[in-house]
Amino acid sequence: HWIEQQQLKRFTGVRTLRAEFDLFCLRSVDPAYDPSHFARESANARSNAKALEYVQKCEQNLLDRRGFNLPSRLLSEILLGNSKYVIAAFRNIKEDKKFPPTYFYAYDPYAHENIQFYQYRPKRIGQPFYTVCSYPLGDYLQPPPENTLRITQYNGWIKINPNGRVHADLGADIYTGRRKPRVIYLRLSNILRLNFITNQFGDTLNFIQEEKEAGFTVFFPDTATARDTLRLFFSYEGELMSKNSDGNWYLKDRVYWTPRLGYFRRARYKIIFKYPRRYQVISIGRLVKDWYENNWHLSYFVHSTPAKASIFAMGDFRKQAFWGPDSVYIELYGRQASSEKAFRKITADVANSLFLFSKYLTPYKYKSLKIIEAPRLDSQGFPGFINLTWVSFKSQYHGAMEALRSHEVAHQWWGNYIGWRTYRDQWLSEGFAEYMGALFLALALPSTQFYKKQLQAWCDDILEGGNIGVSLGLQEFGFSKRALRNSELEKSGPIYLGYRIGQREPADYYLSIYEKGAYVLHMLRQYLIDDQTESDEQFWTMLNEFLKTWAGRDPSTLDFIRFVNDFTHQDLTWFFNQWVLGDKIPSYEYSYRIIREKAGFQITGTVLQKEVPDDFRAYIPVLIYFNGHGHVRRRIKVQGRTTHFRFGPFEWKPQNFVFNADNAILAKIKNKN
Ligand SMILES: [Zn+2]
Incomplete structure (x- = not known):
């Protein structure tokens, strides 16, 4: 696909890569790659030793930089039998004789994106390890199927010791369908180490978890049951929690603190947290039971609708709660030091956002919404739970902060109520939430110029590489020119590349997925405005129906395009080709x-x-x-x-x-x- 070809050009400078290598290694368990097929000249012992060293180096690079354990993967392939998996690495001396980059090329028949192509430059600053290309061999736009191997429910204990060390005893129900796996690879933060894994019969299962590996491989005995759900119990521990200067704790890894299968698949969470008595833990879902045992505080949280991810926070919080619109119970947990004024302001923005989005989109789905002051610069929305950056509790930036709070509330709809399928579709969550933040400014603060300024700031960020006056505080929205000085802007590629856009300059990810993603929705809204009445009612009806159609599920970009075409009775594929799959700006x-x-x-x-x-x-x-x-x-x-x-x-x-x-x-x- 031309998008991948363009990425090849972005990282290698050429559209078709012809390499010359001084070292080449190929790993596979497929007999087709037996070395005897290739060996034209018998290699001498010295070059063999050098090659072997290169192989080990490559394996170490994959582990260090990608958390990928190649030997473990090859072992799995042997067990699966009839393996076609192959990975090759080579040093391209044609590109750079003195400091040749290493390229990794992998063909993975089980992955949705079968072809992976990485570039590793050990002699450059930061030793970049980029995903140059990644794509399926089939239709480029076709998303992976929804009903594959996945964890449907977590059930168990998380114990947090006074020093922040976490010990987990977690059960996970794994839906396998008709496929009876011999081997499963799960992701888990490399901060956490497994003690043991058992199945529902109490058998201890073999696993491999290498140091620095971003997951582990579980092996099943031949006598796998005929059921379509496996229940596994994982015991693991590690220094998962970190304490900030205010004495509150946060998760070092907010996604992989539970073992995960696939990309943000939805699961139910039923977890008892056991932690020091003086603290409080807040997690997604309903607090079913809260009690004390000696020096321990125990809280049992149940989230019974499948969620894309879960999270928890622990600390000595200052709490305020009140009834919001439609009897939603809004709970605000801040640091003890946070001001009453900040609480009031956040409360008002959250309640107003809930009110507006419930009215314009669909009714809010949960009975409560928890907002937790997070000791980080970024914020995230989980179902009924928002991690809101401490900046939002402090900052006087008027306009941008309201938009940020509203963005996070909007994730209750975009990201949770409906999600996104793969990394390529993340604009359906972030771009949509970002645009809702801007519309909040238009709808809730109509007397200000905030909405107009926000739109102009997006234009200036994307077209001009930033806004003048941001760093001086003269302008509330957008990036400063300085912040975007290393930006590749539209040359980084189209929205459909997801996180891959920001591999060189993280701001480019934000620019594309958030700002340009929001702008795509803005352009769609403008397109749907009735010229006679100047009403945008059709736009809101479309979003409402999109939400209802995909409730509790995770659409892809292609699903959204099809939905829009059906809804409008027009073929707007050209629009998405230009703005989501394309990178040109007129x-x-x-x-x-x-x-x-x-x-x-x-x-x-x-x-x-x-x-x-x-x-x-x-x-x-x-x-x-x-x-x-x-x-x-x-x-x-x-x-x-x-x-x-x-x-x-x-x-x-x-x-x-x-x-x-x-x-x-x-x-x-x-x-x-
Ligand atoms: Zn967001």
Whole structure:
């Protein structure tokens, strides 16, 4: 696919990689790769030793940089039989003779994205290890199926010692379907070490968990049961918790503190936390029981609707609770030092966001919403639970902070109520939540210019590489020019690459998935606005139906495109090809004049479209204002290089002509009048 080819160019400088190597290693258990097929000349002992050293180095790199245990994987392949898995590594001396990069090329028949291509540069600063390409051999856009091997429920104990060391005894129900696995690979934070694994019959199972490995492999006896659900018990421990300066604790790894199968698959969580008496643990779900035993505090949380991920926080919190809209119980947990004023402000924004999104999207799904002050710079939304950065409890930034709080509340719908399928679809969560944050500014704070400023800031971030005045505090929204000085902007690739965009510059991930992702939704809303009534009702109806259609499930980008096409009875595939799968951003130069004819006044003009392919399409809304007689909204369909437009005749003389009203299309705009 051209997206992958472009990534190849981004990291290697060429569209087709022809390598010359001085070292090459290939690992597979497929007899087709038996070395005897390749050995044309008998290698001497010295080069064999060098090659062997290279193999070991490559394996160590994969483990250190990707948490990937290749020997363990090869062992699994032997057990599975008839293996086609193969991985090759080579040093490309053609690219750089002195410090050649190592490339890893893997073919994995079981992964959804069968082909993986990595680049490792041991001599560069930070020793970058990039995913250059990753793609399925089948249809590039086809998402992986929903019903594969997955954990459906966690059940058990998490004990947190006074020093922050965690000991877990967790049961997990694994849905296997008809497939009876001999081997399963699960991910688990490399902070945590397994003690033992047993099955539902009490048999101890063999496993491999290497130092630094980002998971482990479990081996099952031949006599696997005929049931479609396995129950395993995991005992593991490690220094999972870290204490911040205020004495509250946070998770060093917020995702892989439980063993996980696949990418953010949904599961139920029933966990008893046992921890020092002076603290309080807050987790997702309902607090079913809370009690004390000697020096220990115990809290039993049950989250009975499948959640994409769970989380907990531990500390000595200052708590405030109140009834929000629709009898939602809102619980706020801050540091003891946080101010009453901050609590009030956050409370108001959360309640207003809940009210608005319940009204415009779908009713909020849970009976309560917990907001926990997190000792980090970033925030996350879990079902009924928001980790809100301490910055939001302190900062005076007016506008941007309201949008952030609202963004996190919006994740209750985008990310939780419906999720996203793979890393490529993350804009369906982050981009949507980001846009909801902006719409919150428009709907809840209409007297401010915040919404307009937010849109302009996104434009400036994406098109101009940042906003002037951010670092001076003159501007509340967007990045500063300095923060984006290393940004690759649109050259990093399209939204559909997900996290891979930010591999060189993390801000590029934010720019694409959050800001441009939000802008895609903004453009869709602008497209769906009724020109006569200027109502965006169709947009909200579409989101409402999308939520209801995918409730409790995880759509992919392709699912969203299909949904939009069905909903609008139009084929808007071109729109998504341009903005989600494509990386080009147009530039428009327009000019117009007002002419008076017998029938009335007319506006005629020209739009030049540049920097995009000829079939690039846009419907650019314009507003025509008449002195004392209101205005009308029209749109110009632009395709190809030159477009002529004509509006009228009008009874009154147009006084003002607004091109690309409401920043409707993400584009560089120039008025050539
Ligand atoms: Zn978010």
